[in-house]
Amino acid sequence: MATRKRVVVKKATKKKTTNYQFTIITSGILLLMVIIVGYKYHTRFLSYLGFIPEKPYSSLSEEERKISNEHIEKVLLNHDDKALGFDVSEYQSVIDWEKTYNINESFEMSFVFIRATAGNNKIDRRFKENWKKAKERNLICGAYHYYRPNENSIEQANNFIKTVQLKKGDLPPVLDIEKLPKTQSIANLKLGLRRWLEVVEKHYKVKPIIYSGESYYNDFLKDEFSDYPFWIANYNFWIKDIKDEWDFWQFTENGEVEGVKGRLDLNVYNGSVLSLQNKCIK
Known part of the structure; x- marks a missing residue:
């Protein structure tokens, strides 16, 4: 009787998961930087147009x-x-x-x-x-x-x-x-x-x-x-x-x-x- 070859299923390594997590974190940091820089220059642009960056107290x-x-x-x-x-x-x-x-x-x-x-x-x-x-x-x-x-x-x-x-x-x-x-x-x-x-x-x-x-x-x-x-x-x-x-x-x-x-x-x-x-x- 022929011996059946055992198929070994390799477990997924943590490397792929780690790379995925790294990508997510990096993307999040870049997005945060874009938001911060965008806000900075948006506020600066508004100030040039005469807008006041501080909200009225009533609001x-x-x-x-x-x-x-x-x-x-x-x-x-x-x-x-x-x-x-x-x-x-x-x-x-x-x-x-x-x-x-x-x-x-x-x-x-x-x-x-x-x-x-x-x-x-x-x-x-x-x-x-x-x-x-x-x-x-x-x-x-x-x-x-x-x-x-x-x-x-x-x-x-x-x-x-x-x-x-x-x-x-x-x-x-x-x-x-x-x-x-x-x-x-x-x-x-x-x-x-x-x-x-x-x-x-x-x-x-x-x-x-x-x-x-x-x-x-x-x-x-x-x-x-x-x-x-x-x-x-x-x-x-x-x-x-x-x-x-x-x-x-x-x-x-x-x-x-x-x-x-x-x-x-x-x-x-x-x-x-x-x-x-x-x-x-x-």
Whole structure:
């Protein structure tokens, strides 16, 4: 009787399974990296278009509000030796300036930036009232112009000059640039910004401050406008301290100030109140 040959079935090795698991893990890591990079540049792109990367307080969940409030409190505590302030425009509606003494009922306010103009013809509807009341409140005041890249820079400078009378003790004028141009090159944008700054500096006899988001600052302004002081907006809750190269830091738009309805921008000056006073127009 012929002996039947025994068929030996080999067990699957772990190698194939291990390779499969490695592929899955690698794919997952790559996908995560794509999401992170994509979010980073999506956020940066939005900031160039003038969008604010911080969600309005009213739309935050309870947990998000807790995180936001903890971040604000942490930043304020880290800078209790520096001058603190806020900024407003017509969007804050009527402000009870007699109550605007503290942030979160604890941290004393020293300064305020007030929007004066935008583009070549816009005058903030509440600028005159806000400017007058803030001075009566003895806050150190600064006025800012919202720059529209697709409008004539000289006309925009003249709009600001005819609207704002700065005196001794006021902060230097501020140029707020947030958007990229639609009808001109970046080179022409920078030329327009330079013209605005030069016209305004010649009129007020003081070098203006430039306001922008950190991405915009790093990509377009940092190198060519390094001789100007900067006021930088960055709402990243991982950042707890103002950077050395920033004169002012706008660290949230979800702050709370008594006398102002709703939430608003809060700012830190990179120095004491005395140092801020020395920065003012002489």
